[in-house]
Amino acid sequence: MDNLSTMPKYEAYKNSGVEALGNIPTHWKINRFKNIFKFGKGLTITKENLQDEGVPCVNYGEIHSKYGFEVDPAKHPLKCVHTDYLKRSKSSLLKHGDFVFADTSEDVEGSGNFTYLNSSKDVFAGYHTVIARPKSRINPRFLAYVIDSTSYRNQIRKKVKGVKVFSITQTILKDTNLWFPLEAEQTTIAKFLDTKTAQIDEAITIKEKQIELLKERKQIITQQAVTRGLNPNIPMKDSGVDWVGEIPKHWVLKRLKYVLDERNERSKTGEEPLFMMSQIHGLVVRSDYHVKEEVAASNIDNKIVYENDLVFNKLKAHLGVFFKSNIDFKGLVSPDYAVYKPKAYIHDMRYLEVLFRHPKYIEQFIIRATGIVQGFIRLYTDDLFDISVPIAPEEEQIEILKYIDSESEKFDIAIKLQVQQIGKLKEYKTTLINSAVTGKIKVNNH
Structure with missing residues (x-):
């Protein structure tokens, strides 16, 4: 992992005027969300309207749990709606680069969860979603990283209200601020983050597999003990x-x-x-x-x-x-x-x-x-x-349980260590994205 504190900085910064953002490079621009996007709504459907064939449809459930940040029907299997919706609900049909927000969340942290369509294929926005379509040509990849950043998400988290369900409305989105460097910088930052986040995600995947292997091994040792005893001979x-x-x-x-x-x-x-x-x-x-x-x-x-x-x-x-x-x-x-x-x-x-x-x-x-x-x-x-x-004799049962406790503790410690390392990787990824898209570090074009 790169040490963010030693990475290059921009020559001059200015006050952004946005509390959640702080200082940004002098030449970067601030704009209101409402000036960048126009809005639409997803289909007025329920789960019963979804089927295996037809036009792919991304609903708020996939945004929260599966395909947050970006969605591509060629890579991400989506449920579909009937092709009839192409005639009667064109306004809910997405275009490449459109953003789709889940309009409700069960917690504040999930408020502002979104995906953007990284495909030119027909895809509908489904139930409980808000569509945000860029008014002019813009780098959607860079913008996705901005909207995914802590500095942007904190603007939403401050505005949402709720107890068990937190609602994301067009009004809340319109009242947030976005920021942009020059177009070439946007591309450079997006490519940098694509590379770095892919490396971090790969490291996380490896550790998740290690956890599964540790759990598997723990289970095998435990099961052998209660079905075959502790003496292999x-x-x-x-x-x-x-x-x-x-x-x-x-x-x-x-x-x-x-x-x-x-x-x-x-x-x-x-x-x-x-x-x-x-x-x-x-x-x-x-x-x-x-x-x-x-x-x-x-x-x-x-x-x-x-x-x-x-x-x-x-x-x-x-x-x-x-x-x-x-x-x-x-x-x-x-x-x-x-x-x-x-x-x-x-x-x-x-x-x-x-x-x-x-x-x-x-x-x-x-x-x-x-x-x-x-x-x-x-x-x-x-x-x-x-x-x-x-059933083993009672004394042997006691020994088996002691052995299981002892071995389980070793595996649990190893699993806990992997979980902690995954947490640190995720934390670093969040900090890296926020630092890059807010200009706290300067990404060079290699």
């Missing part, structure tokens, strides 16, 4: 169940009905704290994660959970939504959950939680689950209890 035996395969000779294979009991204790008062599932934090107290608790009018008759119980979301078990309770007091879960306590063979239910995350067990959950309820298949206790599990 231990004698093995056929488990007698095809999908389980071989297990250590001194282990036993038991159906879950001999290992678990379903807990059907119900709350008589509903006064116990309500628990919820978090894919990041496991089973947690709901009120700790919701400022204003969204709970049922009455929790009477909800299921009781104790520490060391294994709690399944019956509708999402096949998605890995099950956790051992590490909470040291009893609480409640809704009737959509199944609660299991150890019956025999298992001391710490985390042993089973780890085992059940093995792809072979997830596959069994899918095979044995039945029906469709609100789009999810349901895993019933009788079907769960029919599954066989390999």
